[in-house]
Amino acid sequence: MALVAPGTGAIFAVMSEALAYRPATAFRMTTGSEATTAVLAGTIAKLARIGDVIALSGGIGAGKTVFARGFVRALSQADEEVPSPTFTLVQAYDCARGPVHHYDFYRIDSAKDAYETGIEESFAEAITVIEWPDRIAVLRSEHWLDIEFSMDARNPETRELVLHAGPAWRDRLTDPALLRSGLAPAPASDD
Ligand SMILES: Nc1ncnc2c1ncn2[C@@H]1O[C@H](COP(=O)(O)OP(=O)(O)OP(=O)(O)O)[C@@H](O)[C@H]1O
Numbered sequence: 001m002a003l004v005a006p007g008t009g010a011i012f013a014v015m016s017e018a019l020a021y022r023p024a025t026a027f028r029m030t031t032g033s034e035a036t037t038a039v040l041a042g043t044i045a046k047l048a049r050i051g052d053v054i055a056l057s058g059g060i061g062a063g064k065t066v067f068a069r070g071f072v073r074a075l076s077q078a079d080e081e082v083p084s085p086t087f088t089l090v091q092a093y094d095c096a097r098g099p100v101h102h103y104d105f106y107r108i109d110s111a112k113d114a115y116e117t118g119i120e121e122s123f124a125e126a127i128t129v130i131e132w133p134d135r136i137a138v139l140r141s142e143h144w145l146d147i148e149f150s151m152d153a154r155n156p157e158t159r160e161l162v163l164h165a166g167p168a169w170r171d172r173l174t175d176p177a178l179l180r181s182g183l184a185p186a187p188a189s190d191d
């Protein structure tokens with residue numbers, strides 16, 4: 001099932017269509033703790049602009065909400081409450097760099113539901129963070145930053161992160177603060 005959103009030509013579908021565009025440039029990082037993931041998220045947040053989309057993929061418990069919480073807190077307050085939007089589908093924050101809209105599409109089951117969350121407005125007016133982005137297939141713009149989280153069964157505190165950056169993110173990901181934190185260009189095989 002697919003839905004063409006009026007006005008923009010954005011195409012939404014649920015679990016049925018291949019992604020039309022995948023940002024190509026890859027970076028990777030291993031984080032050894034929840035705190036390190038949150039610090040990385042905060043560093044990326046400080047590089048984000050209205051119109052950016054940060055898409056967080058990975059299994060249950062992979063660290064997507066930990067990342068989103070670190071991201072929002074870096075732009076608001078360290079004690080900002082950032083609940084998982086698993087049931088509300090979206091949580092909105094009024095942050096220093098503009099609105100941040102945090103979505104979780106795990107429970108979405110129709111293209112119409114995805115459209116009715118207001119995601120299209122978020123793409124235009126906010127910094128958008130999405131958990132389970134592949135539950136909706138949506139055209140990636142140049143402003144997308146895809147981050148895939150993998151867990152390591154032998155090291156429960158370790159997460160492998162692979163980042164695919166759209167053109168609008170590529171220069172920002174070579175920011176010295178990010179490189180100091182351990183983010184590195186990925187070998188071609190990860191791309
Ligand atoms: N390096 C790490 N980075 C992030 N979280 C970690 C790390 N090591 C352990 N954890 C733990 O993994 C869990 C991640 O939970 P989180 O809610 O962020 O997962 P999620 O990907 O959002 O899952 P869901 O798909 O259910 O929303 C937390 O309990 C956190 O403490």
Ligand SMILES: [Mg+2]
Binds near residue numbers: 064065066
């Ligand atoms: Mg989550």
